[in-house]
Amino acid sequence: MSERHAIFINIEIDPAIAADAAIAAKLAEVCPVDIFSATDSTIALVPENLDECVLCNLCVDAAPPGGVKIIKLYE
Amino acid sequence: MRFYEFESRRIVERAGIPVTKYGFCKTADEARRSATEIGGPTVIKSQVLTGGRMKAGGVKFADTPDQAAEYADEILQLEIAGHLPVGVLVDPKAEVEQEYYAAVLWDGRAKRPMLLFSDMGGIDIEAVAEEHPDHVGRAHISNLHPIFDFEAKQAVARCGMTGSELGRASRILAALAHLQRDYDMTLAEINPVARLTDGSFVALDAHMEMEDEAVGRHRKFLESIGVDLAEPREMYQPSEFERNVKAIDAADHRGVIQGKDHGFHGNLGLVIGAGGGSLTLTDAVRSQGGKPANYAEIGGNPSVAKSCGLAKQVLQKEGVDKIAVMMSIVSNTRVDIVARGVIKACLELGKDPGETIAIFRIPGAWEDEGYKILDHYGVEYCDRSVSMWEAAGRAVAKVQGGAA
Numbered sequence: 438m439s440e441r442h443a444i445f446i447n448i449e450i451d452p453a454i455a456a457d458a459a460i461a462a463k464l465a466e467v468c469p470v471d472i473f474s475a476t477d478s479t480i481a482l483v484p485e486n487l488d489e490c491v492l493c494n495l496c497v498d499a500a501p502p503g504g505v506k507i508i509k510l511y512e
Numbered sequence: 513m514r515f516y517e518f519e520s521r522r523i524v525e526r527a528g529i530p531v532t533k534y535g536f537c538k539t540a541d542e543a544r545r546s547a548t549e550i551g552g553p554t555v556i557k558s559q560v561l562t563g564g565r566m567k568a569g570g571v572k573f574a575d576t577p578d579q580a581a582e583y584a585d586e587i588l589q590l591e592i593a594g595h596l597p598v599g600v601l602v603d604p605k606a607e608v609e610q611e612y613y614a615a616v617l618w619d620g621r622a623k624r625p626m627l628l629f630s631d632m633g634g635i636d637i638e639a640v641a642e643e644h645p646d647h648v649g650r651a652h653i654s655n656l657h658p659i660f661d662f663e664a665k666q667a668v669a670r671c672g673m674t675g676s677e678l679g680r681a682s683r684i685l686a687a688l689a690h691l692q693r694d695y696d697m698t699l700a701e702i703n704p705v706a707r708l709t710d711g712s713f714v715a716l717d718a719h720m721e722m723e724d725e726a727v728g729r730h731r732k733f734l735e736s737i738g739v740d741l742a743e744p745r746e747m748y749q750p751s752e753f754e755r756n757v758k759a760i761d762a763a764d765h766r767g768v769i770q771g772k773d774h775g776f777h778g779n780l781g782l783v784i785g786a787g788g789g790s791l792t793l794t795d796a797v798r799s800q801g802g803k804p805a806n807y808a809e810i811g812g813n814p815s816v817a818k819s820c821g822l823a824k825q826v827l828q829k830e831g832v833d834k835i836a837v838m839m840s841i842v843s844n845t846r847v848d849i850v851a852r853g854v855i856k857a858c859l860e861l862g863k864d865p866g867e868t869i870a871i872f873r874i875p876g877a878w879e880d881e882g883y884k885i886l887d888h889y890g891v892e893y894c895d896r897s898v899s900m901w902e903a904a905g906r907a908v909a910k911v912q913g914g915a916a
Contacts, residue, residue, distance in 0.1 A: 483888065
């Protein structure tokens with residue numbers, strides 16, 4: 438009965454950009470449902486918000502090519 | 513917006529309709545003073561926004577001011593259907609020769625106000641209309657044109673009234689029609705209108721309901737008759753389900769959910785909405801033998817969390833076997849997001865979405881993405897080629913076929 442996160446969506450971040458403070462800030466800024474959190478100049482995912490992903494791809498566009506991948510767990 | 517009886521009395525009085533001398537009192541001492549001013553026997557009535565006052569002991573007849581105070585003291589402490597009174601109304605025990613019924617209500621089917629009058633007042637008008645239809649006069653009036661007194665007269669005359677009585681009763685009904693229009697009332701009812709022994713007509717009890725959307729427009733008027741606009745005016749105490757749904761809605765600005773379960777005791781939970789879809793779908797379920805466990809409204813593109821929250825509340829209601837997730841056609845709500853929400857609710861409660869969701873019929877924005885999710889979890893769904901009626905019928909058939 439416990440709350441389950443990330444049933445439908447997962448996000449993969451390329452480790453090469455995870456520590457980039459500028460990209461971290463940008464991802465946190467563009468995501469409309471607060472999936473990304475920029476803390477200590479690194480990017481972190483907010484697990485409880487993953488399933489709120491609206492598939493807008495703003496994060497994909499904000500990161501260098503291949504830096505962020507949205508994975509639909511139901512496909 | 514519903515009004516207490518004493519407020520309705522003030523509204524009626526402002527409209528120029530005669531009323532008996534009355535007093536709204538918050539203490540036993542005030543009730544004694546009021547009864548003294550009125551003189552003679554009085555009626556002490558609890559001021560609560562719920563029915564069944566007489567049966568619950570919220571209406572008592574007093575012969576003296578001291579007795580009025582004693583009864584007021586009792587009634588002020590008496591809880592009726594979960595409501596404590598905001599005060600008591602002290603009324604004279606009128607010498608009534610005959611009671612009538614007068615109302616102006618909004619006829620949703622005709623989309624016009626309807627005048628109603630009966631010479632059998634003081635009792636349930638629905639019963640009178642059914643058993644004595646010749647004693648109920650009706651007439652629709654225009655939304656746009658001025659209200660003419662002859663229209664009220666025609667409605668009253670249909671009950672067989674003539675002469676000076678016809679004139680006096682018609683003036684009350686016409687005044688009620690003006691009141692209904694001027695103050696955006698969805699219901700303006702006086703029951704009973706009484707003909708006293710001196711031949712005069714007075715309103716003995718009134719029931720007013722104002723269109724909620726119009727409350728702001730009439731703020732000054734409402735304040736002038738002492739209405740506290742900050743006070744919640746529920747007809748009944750919200751259930752745990754209703755409180756929880758409200759809290760979930762308030763916690764997240766995305767989308768809107770509402771849930772009611774007052775009077776619903778069925779086994780089919782409803783997660784429904786979209787532009788009148790909730791009413792249509794509830795009717796479709798009931799008309800096909802289904803028993804809804806609740807009424808709901810969901811729309812405005814709610815988040816997954818909000819959709820999930822509503823579905824969980826519905827699923828956790830006692831007696832719910834399955835839920836039906838249905839809307840008309842949505843452009844401002846994403847199908848895939850609602851699908852995620854209701855499936856998540858099932859999973860978090862340890863239920864199989866494919867077994868628990870009787871039908872998913874939400875055609876509209878991002879439906880293809882929604883269908884992928886529903887396919888993945890084995891949930892039966894349909895698109896707009898299946899009518900709301902048919903979808904509701906499938907849900908009813910499924911829930912009647914066995915529990916999840």
